[in-house]
Amino acid sequence: NASIGQLFLAGVLPGLFIGGALMLTVGILSHRRKYPVSGRFSIKRFIIALKEAFLPLLTPVIILGGIFSCIFTPTEAAVAAVDYMLLLGLYYGNISWKNFYYEVVRVGTTIGALMLIISISGLTGWVYAREQLPLQLTSVVTSITSEPHFVMLIVIGIGLVLGMFMDAVPI
Numbered sequence: 001n002a003s004i005g006q007l008f009l010a011g012v013l014p015g016l017f018i019g020g021a022l023m024l025t026v027g028i029l030s031h032r033r034k035y036p037v038s039g040r041f042s043i044k045r046f047i048i049a050l051k052e053a054f055l056p057l058l059t060p061v062i063i064l065g066g067i068f069s070c071i072f073t074p075t076e077a078a079v080a081a082v083d084y085m086l087l088l089g090l091y092y093g094n095i096s097w098k099n100f101y102y103e104v105v106r107v108g109t110t111i112g113a114l115m116l117i118i119s120i121s122g123l124t125g126w127v128y129a130r131e132q133l134p135l136q137l138t139s140v141v142t143s144i145t146s147e148p149h150f151v152m153l154i155v156i157g158i159g160l161v162l163g164m165f166m167d168a169v170p171i
Contacts, residue, residue, distance in 0.1 A: 004073070004074040004075065005067060005074050008067070008074055055091075056088060059081055059084060062077075062080060062081060062084055063077045063080070063081050066080060086100075121166040124165070124166055125166060125171070137158065141154050141155070
């Protein structure tokens with residue numbers, strides 16, 4: 001029950017830190033391996049590159065601006081970003097209709113497989129509840145120990161094992 005917006009904002013600082021660390025790593029490795037340099041930094045080249053990349057750079061503005069201005073929710077912002085990238089791909093000619101169709105089919109296949117897994121895990125949870133497995137498991141754990149720390153460790157271990165086979169809600 002965590003706020004998606006707060007989770008998104010919580011990832012901004014680590015994302016910037018990781019991005020900076022990656023840039024530093026690329027800079028150090030490029031210098032050590034003596035990769036060729038195309039030219040020195042100039043404001044003119046920077047402005048030209050910024051003009052060429054202006055439309056793709058609007059993506060975070062659309063996402064964050066839409067969320068903070070309450071135009072759409074974070075989930076809707078993701079859909080808006082995908083739609084915007086699709087339009088940019090068509091505009092720049094990087095996406096053909098054949099590739100678009102192929103990607104839609106691939107995404108649909110993946111989502112169908114995930115929905116099958118989630119539905120089966122829900123069915124498994126229903127069977128466990130019908131057979132009163134949680135009550136039996138509780139009696140087994142309390143018969144082993146009543147120490148709160150050990151009970152918590154056992155519950156975490158059971159959650160870890162069940163999490164490999166089931167969705168979080170049925171567990």
